[in-house]
Amino acid sequence: MIKTNLKWYTPENFDEAYKLHLNNPSIMPCGGTTGILRTKNFKNEGFINLKNCNLSYIKEDKNSSLIKIGALTTFNEVIDYIKNTSYKKNSFLGILLSSLSSSASHPLRNRITIGGSLFDLPIWSDLISPLFLANVDVIYNDDKKINLSNYVEERKSFPHIIKEIEIHYDEKQSYFTQRYSLTNFDYAVFRFSFSYLLSSDKRIKSFICSISGTKNIIYFDRDFNDRFNDLSINDEEGLRKIIFSNDFNFSTDFRFDAEYKSQVLKSLLFDAVKNII
Amino acid sequence: MSTFGKKKNYKKRLEDKLNIKISLNINGEEIQANTSATETLLNFLRRIGYKDVKCGCEEGSCGSCLVLLDGKATNSCQVFAASCENSKVITSNGLGDTNDPHPIQKAFVDAGAVQCGFCTPGMVIATYELLTKNMQPNEEEIKEALSGNLCRCTGYVKIIEAVKLAADYMRNTKG
Numbered sequence A: 001m002i003k004t005n006l007k008w009y010t011p012e013n014f015d016e017a018y019k020l021h022l023n024n025p026s027i028m029p030c031g032g033t034t035g036i037l038r039t040k041n042f043k044n045e046g047f048i049n050l051k052n053c054n055l056s057y058i059k060e061d062k063n064s065s066l067i068k069i070g071a072l073t074t075f076n077e078v079i080d081y082i083k084n085t086s087y088k089k090n091s092f093l094g095i096l097l098s099s100l101s102s103s104a105s106h107p108l109r110n111r112i113t114i115g116g117s118l119f120d121l122p123i124w125s126d127l128i129s130p131l132f133l134a135n136v137d138v139i140y141n142d143d144k145k146i147n148l149s150n151y152v153e154e155r156k157s158f159p160h161i162i163k164e165i166e167i168h169y170d171e172k173q174s175y176f177t178q179r180y181s182l183t184n185f186d187y188a189v190f191r192f193s194f195s196y197l198l199s200s201d202k203r204i205k206s207f208i209c210s211i212s213g214t215k216n217i218i219y220f221d222r223d224f225n226d227r228f229n230d231l232s233i234n235d236e237e238g239l240r241k242i243i244f245s246n247d248f249n250f251s252t253d254f255r256f257d258a259e260y261k262s263q264v265l266k267s268l269l270f271d272a273v274k275n276i277i
Numbered sequence B: 001m002s003t004f005g006k007k008k009n010y011k012k013r014l015e016d017k018l019n020i021k022i023s024l025n026i027n028g029e030e031i032q033a034n035t036s037a038t039e040t041l042l043n044f045l046r047r048i049g050y051k052d053v054k055c056g057c058e059e060g061s062c063g064s065c066l067v068l069l070d071g072k073a074t075n076s077c078q079v080f081a082a083s084c085e086n087s088k089v090i091t092s093n094g095l096g097d098t099n100d101p102h103p104i105q106k107a108f109v110d111a112g113a114v115q116c117g118f119c120t121p122g123m124v125i126a127t128y129e130l131l132t133k134n135m136q137p138n139e140e141e142i143k144e145a146l147s148g149n150l151c152r153c154t155g156y157v158k159i160i161e162a163v164k165l166a167a168d169y170m171r172n173t174k175g
């Protein structure tokens, strides 16, 4: 649909950009525009091009396992950055790399941004599940901070522009992620990720698990995670009971029944925890 | 109203809405043209004559609309033209044409990787981005670089061969 009354704004810096948006939330910030152009339902009054706002960067402080990613950084920029570090496959950066690499297609990953993806948060997001395993703060407007799970719930209720995300990950944990989709290029039906430690007597410690693609986009339940703690890695029955008795809260969509998704997830998660840990 | 009248009316309405002037470099030429706030780069390019940029799905899924936008393979249907002020766009014809084909275009012909040809401009652009970064890609890397390009005719085998051949041609040209 072509509209005449929409305007484009290209502010000179981030301060100008978020103030423009706060003054009129109907002027929407643009990331890679892949989400905006999906709906083509332009009810807004204008667009903000963030290209002059210096939001494309990755800064890492290896000593404190902290990584800061600017909102306009694309998935491919994150992928290339991680590939050039000495990451381990089962580290946080390792699973972030494999998650983002399996999203969409190479040219789309040249466009999709971290900020746009977090705000848009499609049910097939490949970004969100790994992020829930770390301690993530979303920095927006005049350096305000909100933690990721609050952001996911509240993001549509307050005008803001994301500046960057700060990821604090635990280097001692081992990480794993897996995607379920019909074909490689297809959207993810769901993605689960988990991290854990093992005690010297081969018991699971500090288990954290998150699943995207559920009814509320992300499933993250501390009680569910706690049930794994102290479980012996040889206790297959205990593991089966924890996973198969849980309700992961999927919804039925045009392709799959909620029950089908739930059963596939349970089988894949059970196999992964059994084989990986 | 006759179909012609309707078309004329649509053209007039469209022209009224093309109220944003942008300057950008397309295939080495400085271009100034008008666009609307919501026109995609794909529709903009085709409207001003760059018909080698193909319109397939307009959803980001098929890759037929790929161009190099500031050096990166980009689905032009996923970008607003109005956001491309001062950008550098290269379409498949900007790399080479029938008289003076780019080694990638030559390789696609030589390998028999073109049937109907609809996907070819997008394939060429995706290959170009890959080979400018990696002159000796393995099959996995080729598949990954072409992951956003669909072809309904060839079955991909000859396309992958074409990319390998293009890499040979480009290495030889460089050497």
Ligand SMILES: Cc1cc2nc3c(=O)[nH]c(=O)nc-3n(C[C@H](O)[C@H](O)[C@H](O)COP(=O)(O)OP(=O)(O)OC[C@H]3O[C@@H](n4cnc5c(N)ncnc54)[C@H](O)[C@@H]3O)c2cc1C
Residues within 6 Å of the ligand: A028, A029, A030, A031, A032, A033, A034, A035, A036, A037, A038, A071, A072, A102, A103, A104, A105, A108, A111, A112, A113, A114, A115, A116, A117, A118, A119, A120, A121, A122, A124, A125, A126, A127, A160, A161, A162, A163, A186, A187, A188, B059, B060, B061
């Ligand atoms: C064909 C196709 C397949 C895809 N497959 C996948 C996939 O497999 N996995 C996956 O993870 N993603 C996938 N995506 C991407 C996903 O669907 C969204 O399109 C994408 O995450 C949006 O990111 P963007 O940077 O393009 O955001 P935009 O489209 O630019 O913006 C989306 C929303 O976020 C807002 N926004 C943008 N930047 C900011 C900011 N800095 N602060 C606050 N709000 C902001 C915008 O105003 C808008 O409301 C796919 C997209 C397409 C088109």
Ligand code: FES
Residues within 6 Å of the ligand: B042, B054, B055, B056, B057, B058, B059, B060, B061, B062, B063, B064, B065, B066, B075, B076, B077, B078
């Ligand atoms: S037309 Fe752009 S990806 Fe299909």
Ligand code: FES
Residues within 6 Å of the ligand: B113, B114, B115, B116, B117, B118, B119, B120, B150, B151, B152, B153, B154
């Ligand atoms: S040659 Fe026809 S779509 Fe690829």
